[in-house]
Amino acid sequence: MERTDSFxxxxxxxxxxxxxxxxxxxxxxxxxxxxxxxxxLDDESLLQIxxxxxxxxxxxxxxxxxxxSNLASESMTPLQHPGHNNSTLEPHEQSPSSSSSSxxxxxxxxxxxxxxxxxxxxxxxxxxQSNLQAPRLHHGEDLLEWxxxxxxxxxxxxxxxxxxxxxxxxxxxxxxxxxxxxxxPPPSPPIxxxxxxxxxxxxxxxxxxxxxxxxxxxxxxxSLEDHSEGDLNADLPYSKLIFRALxxxxxxxxxxxxxxxxxxxxxxxxxxxTKGWQNSIRHNLSMNxxxxxxxxxxxxxxxxxxxxxLTQDALDRGYVESTTxxxxxxxxxxxxxxxxxxxxxxxxxxxGKAANHAAKVGHPSQRARRERHHYSPGQHQPQQAPQPQPSxxxxxxPTPPLASIQHYHLSHALNGLPxxxxxxxxxxxxxxxxxxxxxxxxxxxxxLFCDAADPELDYVPLDMxxxxxxxxxxxxxxxxxxGPDGPSDLQH
DNA sequence: CTATGTAAACAAC
DNA sequence: GTTGTTTACATAG
Ligand SMILES: [Mg+2]
Numbered sequence: 001m002e003r004t005d006s007f008x009x010x011x012x013x014x015x016x017x018x019x020x021x022x023x024x025x026x027x028x029x030x031x032x033x034x035x036x037x038x039x040x041l042d043d044e045s046l047l048q049i050x051x052x053x054x055x056x057x058x059x060x061x062x063x064x065x066x067x068x069s070n071l072a073s074e075s076m077t078p079l080q081h082p083g084h085n086n087s088t089l090e091p092h093e094q095s096p097s098s099s100s101s102s103x104x105x106x107x108x109x110x111x112x113x114x115x116x117x118x119x120x121x122x123x124x125x126x127x128x129q130s131n132l133q134a135p136r137l138h139h140g141e142d143l144l145e146w147x148x149x150x151x152x153x154x155x156x157x158x159x160x161x162x163x164x165x166x167x168x169x170x171x172x173x174x175x176x177x178x179x180x181x182x183x184x185p186p187p188s189p190p191i192x193x194x195x196x197x198x199x200x201x202x203x204x205x206x207x208x209x210x211x212x213x214x215x216x217x218x219x220x221x222x223s224l225e226d227h228s229e230g231d232l233n234a235d236l237p238y239s240k241l242i243f244r245a246l247x248x249x250x251x252x253x254x255x256x257x258x259x260x261x262x263x264x265x266x267x268x269x270x271x272x273x274t275k276g277w278q279n280s281i282r283h284n285l286s287m288n289x290x291x292x293x294x295x296x297x298x299x300x301x302x303x304x305x306x307x308x309x310l311t312q313d314a315l316d317r318g319y320v321e322s323t324t325x326x327x328x329x330x331x332x333x334x335x336x337x338x339x340x341x342x343x344x345x346x347x348x349x350x351x352g353k354a355a356n357h358a359a360k361v362g363h364p365s366q367r368a369r370r371e372r373h374h375y376s377p378g379q380h381q382p383q384q385a386p387q388p389q390p391s392x393x394x395x396x397x398p399t400p401p402l403a404s405i406q407h408y409h410l411s412h413a414l415n416g417l418p419x420x421x422x423x424x425x426x427x428x429x430x431x432x433x434x435x436x437x438x439x440x441x442x443x444x445x446x447x448l449f450c451d452a453a454d455p456e457l458d459y460v461p462l463d464m465x466x467x468x469x470x471x472x473x474x475x476x477x478x479x480x481x482x483g484p485d486g487p488s489d490l491q492h
Numbered sequence: 493c494t495a496t497g498t499a500a501a502c503a504a505c
Numbered sequence: 506g507t508t509g510t511t512t513a514c515a516t517a518g
Binding site: 256257282283285286287293303305306 | 507508509510511
């Protein structure tokens with residue numbers, strides 16, 4: 001990491017500057033702090049930022065109330081916390097009980113690396129190109145990175161809450177003061193923290209991201225009545241539930257089946273009769289980088305069942321990031337509303353060969369492939385109308401199968417970079433935005449037409465061999481030309 | 493747009 | 506049939 005540019009925030013910005021809906025939940029918390037604190041800074045000129053404010057990325061806003069009310073009653077699961085040194089979890093806690101609910105900001109004790117951050121590559125966020133009032137971190141475009149760092153270094157995890165219910169419930173304003181005192185001045189706070197630590201931030205006690213009104217009205221029953229324990233797992237997303245399952249497991253490892261069992265026991269999802277939830281679990285296990293399938297241990301004789309485990313990162317962090325984050329970039333839109341769904345699917349782009357390649361080593365033994373999911377050969381398809389082409393901006397190019405990318409990586413001994421590689425500096429090497437078209441496999445030679453306008457692109461990242469691999473074998477239909485999301489669908 | 497859920501194709505076992 | 510990957514689509518917020 002070449003984190004270099006240090007920063008300091010001393011400016012203020014409009015309360016509603018941030019649009020939470022556009023920020024990944026992992027990063028919203030901090031935004032919230034920013035904006036919340038800003039609101040109370042009418043009399044202050046110094047912006048406070050708490051990088052380590054109690055933050056439970058696990059807890060979605062809808063569940064916050066439930067969590068809170070459960071804290072007292074629930075016998076906190078005795079969670080071992082391998083990579084965690086609890087002593088570093090200085091109980092900087094706010095007082096959710098105080099009517100005026102003052103929140104004291106306490107700088108993190110371990111966020112040493114927060115004092116700086118990198119100036120990464122691209123990254124264009126909604127806020128990136130933001131207004132002039134935005135806090136100038138340095139390069140506006142790095143806001144996300146910065147926030148990520150904050151999040152990453154947060155030491156307030158759900159577990160912390162679990163273990164400190166008493167403090168949560170009984171803490172008074174001075175608790176904070178105490179810890180602050182005990183802790184002493186943080187070693188070079190990342191961001192200038194004002195000393196007026198007693199200053200109350202006008203924030204409701206409901207929780208991180210939910211305004212009182214919303215939380216109260218939307219979840220009335222979560223107040224103080226029924227919460228056996230079941231509802232704690234109730235609404236959590238799969239990724240978080242899986243995290244819990246693994247967290248509770250010895251060694252933080254479980255087989256898929258065991259995870260299923262855990263779900264059946266501890267969640268409502270798992271009580272479904274259908275298999276959908278299992279599919280979802282597998283989906284999450286696969287797609288979330290927080291979960292890894294440790295190759296089966298020498299399980300005597302049996303079929304080696306993979307052991308799913310939490311990555312060290314997830315353990316350290318105390319949570320797993322949104323599975324969404326590991327999905328391919330948004331492809332939505334451009335998918336014509338009236339376009340037949342089936343027609344829109346990109347032949348051969350799903351799983352299968354793609355998945356296979358990405359996954360293991362084995363070479364796909366190209367066996368005959370049934371061509372199901374072949375859309376109503378029916379009459380539609382009057383689409384051969386030559387497409388107008390780049391309508392300028394939102395041109396939607398169907399995302400190429402990840403396989404191609406990973407295959408490419410593999411062929412370069414790049415150690416299978418996952419999906420996020422699309423955001424990596426290497427992106428350029430396989431940026432399909434340069435691909436303009438492709439000949440039809442049966443006819444042509446799978447020739448890629450690249451936009452040679454880019455001088456940086458001194459080579460065609462994908463050799464035709466690969467293309468043949470996933471196009472040529474897709475059966476009679478041909479990739480792009482017949483692709484459901486092909487040009488014809490880009491109409492309107 | 494983000495986060496999540498869900499279905500399903502598909503490859504390897 | 507199960508496990509694991511991955512894409513497609515949907516929907517809530
Ligand atoms: Mg994974």
